Amino acid sequence: MSDNIGLFVETISSGLLLTVQATVGGILIATVLSFAFGLAMLSGSRVVRAFARLYVEIWRGTSEVVQLMWIYFVLPVLVGFQIVPLAAGIIVLGLNHGAYGAEIVRGAISAVPKEQYEGGVALNFTRTQRMLRIILPQALVEMVPPFNNLFIQLLKGSSLLTIITVHEMTYQAREVLVDRFISEAATIWTIVLLFYLALAVLITLGMRMLERWTADIAGRRPPQRRGVIATLTARRAG
Structure with a gap:
């Protein structure tokens, strides 16, 4: 049994890099799309708002599995070339979770007190300056916890890439190990669970550090307890 556990860990860990690549790639794309479309939904242009809302509703309102199958099997027929499985998975993870992230960004910015x-107007800041120096620093504090949950969901969603033959951890467990060691399936899937749990903990630790950093920027923690407006006013006065 001990020899088998070593084999299980080694085989599953061989898919760890692909799981991490899919997760990190998806997080990067989702973060960019979250801010781009979250801000777009607050735009003064009705066309821009409508376009952003269309993106959010399509990717949030359809099955992630169907999206993955469509990108991997249908899109190549339309564009004329096959997409690498890992790239297709990263694109879907980013687009799908970016739609949820856009609502997080929109809600956090809208929650900043009027x-x-x-x-910001009283300080003669332009609209861009108000957003970058006053609104976003405060909204970021509110965004980090839900983004932490979103990124963990994205990590778990990376297991879906097994259906398009990405050899990540779930694929290694299901296609390589379980067929050979069906009687030890419980042990195999427990090891997979622990791998995902460890990655989720790492994401949480990173986001906790980010939360403390954004709180410092927003003046929510010592030594900046005065808040963004009071801090900026004091700086200008000095």
């Missing part, structure tokens, strides 16, 4: 906008 007085903060008015304070």
Whole structure:
């Protein structure tokens, strides 16, 4: 049994790099799309808002499995070339979770008190300056916890890539090990579970560090307890 456990860990860990690549790639794409479309949904242009809302509803309202199958099997027929399985998986993870992230960004920015906008106007900041120096620093504090949950969901969603033959951890367990060691399936899947749990903990630790950093920027923690507007006013006065 001990020899088998070593084999199980070694085989599953051979798919760890692909799981990490899919997760990191998906997180990067999802983060960019979250801010791009989250801000677009707050645009003064009705066309821009409608386009952003269309993206969110399509990718949030359809099955992630169907999206994966469509990108991998249908899109190549339309564009004329086959997409690498890992690339297709990363694209779907990014697009799907970016739609959820866009709502996180929109909601966090909308939750910033109106007085903060008015304070930026009083400081003669442009609209861009108000967003970058006053609104976003405060909204980021509220975004980090839900983004932590979103990124963990994305990590778990990376297991779906097994259906398009990406040899990540779930594929290694299901296609390589379980067929050979069916009587030890419980042990195999427990090891897979622990691998995913470890990755989720790493994501959480990273996001906790980010949360503390954004809180410092927003003046929510010592030594900046005065808040963004008071801090900026003091700096200008100095």
